[in-house]
Amino acid sequence: MDKNVFVADRYDVIVVGAGHAGVEAALAAARIGCRTLLATLSMDNIAMMPCNPSVGGPAKGHLVRELDALGGEMGVNADKTCIQFRMLNTGKGPAVHALRAQADKKLYQFTMKETCENTENLDVKQILIDKLLVEDGKVTGVQVETGEIYESRAVVMATGTYLKGRIIIGEHTYMGGPNGQRAAMRFSDSLIEAGIKLMRFKTGTPARVDGRTLDYSKMEIQPGDDECRNFSFMSDVKTREQTPCWLTYTNEATHKILRDNMSRAPMANGIIEGIGPRYCPSIETKILRFPDKERHQLFLEPEGLHTNEVYVQGMSTSMPMDVQLDFLRTIPGLEHARVMRAGYAIEYDCIDPTQLKPTLEFKVIKGFFSAGQANGTSGYEEAAAQGIVAGINAAMFIKEEEPLVLKRSDAYIGVLIDDLVTKGTSEPYRIMTSRAEYRLLLRQDNADQRLTPLGRRVGLVQNDRWERFTQKQQAIQQAMEMLRKTSINPSQDIKTKLAEAGIEPIRNATSFYELLRRPDVSYDKLQTAFGLPELADEVRQQVEISITYEGYIQKQLEQVERMEKLEEKLLPEDIDYQQVPSLRDEGREKLEKIRPRSVGQASRISGVSPADVSVLLVWLEQQRRMKEK
């Protein structure tokens, strides 16, 4: 018996990896009350941001709001540590308003570390996990590289880009994680041993340059919003110092250097084998795919308040160093730029997410969950969103309670996970608002209304959040009731008031509710003209949106209701599709591979036709009646 191999401790839930998915998973499980271990290969790099120094944006910002509404940490942490906030897409419709923030990377990371260390039920340890322990299709724990074993009935893998990570800079490559960290070289093997199918993906990051060597006078300033904004429904930050970003462009000289050296690009010469994301192409890919474009924009983003490192957004590359240095200097404002960190590409193992249930538990291994970039996604927000769901469901598994499955009509988190487990992905997956069919319902402003009750149900939403939430909902209801019940008549006095407020006249008795439906009427106008009660900003916003866009919202709600009927029809976990007659071959094959949880999920699998769905419905009914007999 190897002396190094011993059971060091026993936990309810073990989370492997402490990036954005890992910390949310661990915090969620611990806060729900499970004794949780968070294993990281570096205590100094918890919640590290290895790529861009920003959080949010369209759909990503929505995810942050949603995971905050469930009781997650990313929003709170960003509000504490970000150095610039902007609301994007104002004027394109309320559903696509999106908050985006620039983070102070180190501050973000250390604040999150502090939170993790001080959370009850949560142990954080610097250990590198080599092995997943599985017995009889159930997870039993993990084994550290030094031999010791930590036992648990639930494990969440949140291994990011660390599994057999390989860094590529031009012709130079080495095994490792981002930013000079170690790679986890053995864990993938133990996954394969456990019967899990892996894929190999690739992503990349641009160089960081020294801010003191940049000539900002040649760039356009990109300031934050004047208004102070927050991700978290719990944040009360009212003032914040805003640090600007800067905009500049590539030019023909840049493109020529890249074209001349294209044969040395790792993706061209076969050094990179992994599949990269389309939405985050390297600069060399951009030049190849869009040869007619005369320039590409670049944002210079500060990495923090206490560093000179500046991130060159738009310039992700894995070109050799000489090429990187050359082309950077062709860019206005970067002529004398000194590179502090090189751009690089990273290749890594991830799992095929169609092996997961919508709970993020593996179909074939009980108690084993997976979240984040390891599931084939990309982005801090996508990772965190899966992390909180995996953490909650690991806890539900331990407590033997109903798991949390978010529907596509509940949240972007639901869209993200449903896409992953139903359709799989052939490139690092990024969330987008265009992926959501009920976009108008999934607004960032109503994330609390959609999700806080669910967070409460699983025990993650604490009393302070719950009280704040219920008070807000009451205020909204009261305001709506008041607007419905209060009417005005077209008297002379009223006519004058309307005219003064710049509102079109009314002909009959009209409720304030009806008035608010007009595009030219806001609550503010009514308040000034008729002395309506003052409403808190977030209450007024809810009232206005739900009244102004009522027609559109109603239509989407009807679509949801119809779809819901199929979502509620659960398919038995042990269903044998060979025994279901009349399915088409392709449909049968896809159903067998994905093994959907509900008929609704089945209907979204490509290759499953509407006729197959009808057959499933009839078959389910047949089975139900046979059981009754």
Add this chain to the structure above:
Amino acid sequence: MQQGDTISAIATAMGEGGIGIIRVSGERAIEVATAVFRPASGRKLTDYGTQRAVYGRIVDETGAVVDEAVALLMQAPHSYTKEDVVELQCHGGIMPLRRTLQLTYQAGARPAERGEFTKRAFLNGRLDLSQAQAVMDIIGARTERSLSMATGHLAGHFSAEIQTMRHTILGQIAHLEAAIDFPEDEVDDVVTKDVIENVVDVRNKIRRLLCTAHTGRILREGLMTAIIGKPNVGKSSLLNALLREERAIVTDIPGTTRDSIEEYANVGGVPLRIIDTAGIRATDDVVEQIGVDKARAYVDQAALILALFDASRELTAEDEEILSLVDGREALILLNKSDLEPVLDVQQLKAKTCSEIIPVSTVNEDGLEALTQAIMAKVYTGDMSNDEGTFVNDERQAEILRRADEHLAACLRTIEAEMGLDFISIDLRSAWEKLGELTGETVGEDIIDEIFSKFCIGK
């Protein structure tokens, strides 16, 4: 696929029997029926109890009478599907029946998929367990059949046309979505004027396609044709000439065998379904007794009337009655026996009818070419004559096109109201998805592919 919404379809086989039934099933069935049906008693349809037959009229949105009908009201769960069901038994033949179906769509029903009433009946517990297999077979078979239809020549053209429209809309959606999802990338500003241009272009295409609904249906189902005329005017000779001229087609439509009540003639590529050929043959064989009464019955059913007149005799009272019968109907006046010494000529007839007059001789088959041309001209109407092969096939396709068009109209209103890109995209997506129902493609990944192929996006 989604239970709960209200579906409607013609429940009887086409062209058989005097009565056609439209079945409406779902939550809003009674509402839909109330909108299209007025009881003769002047009472409301909902005043009658379940399982009652109510006599009345089908009316369109202006209140004009479309047909006489009997409505059968069956409240859930006492119906075939266990949902609220209304059956409208229409008496006026195929054209009013189709019009009625269209009216039920306008009133809120959607076209039923084949087998859908039966599926609902089973899912709602109406059919017994042993029938489950049969239900699944029907649904499964449906795909096979529509697949084989989709590979057909006509359908191929049609889906190509739809795909072109979808592609145009997709381009617009991708631009809007790229602008929304990547506000800080270099996506050109969405110019609503361009969106409007594209939308109007697609709407025009839809309108043109809808004009072909008539043609497509005829090519698929045949043109219901009646041959009328006084005794011994040459009806059976014409029939024989038509059948001989172009080999008669045997169709697979159940219940139509060659010598029962219908005969198929292919005239210039247009299938004619000639009504009650048995009757025509019988009269020529034995007793000449077919007269105006019989003609009247034919005319009601027919979409095209071939009225025969004898050029070698004076107009009789019977002829006059037949002329008044075809007044206002799609008809061709055939002046037969043009090979004999003329007594009645084209000019004389022209004074009495607006229909086109063609001199023919069923004996030496003169004028049949002119007849063929005249029939083709009636079927291939308008500017579609050059655009062979693209036809709207049935009422379901037409309804889907109309709904897609409504979404496009809504899109234009949204732009007008300056509602924001998100809302323009919602309307366009609805139109795009609707059109996808015609080609069987509705998966969303296309939008994202389109965004990435068109726009250079990323950090």
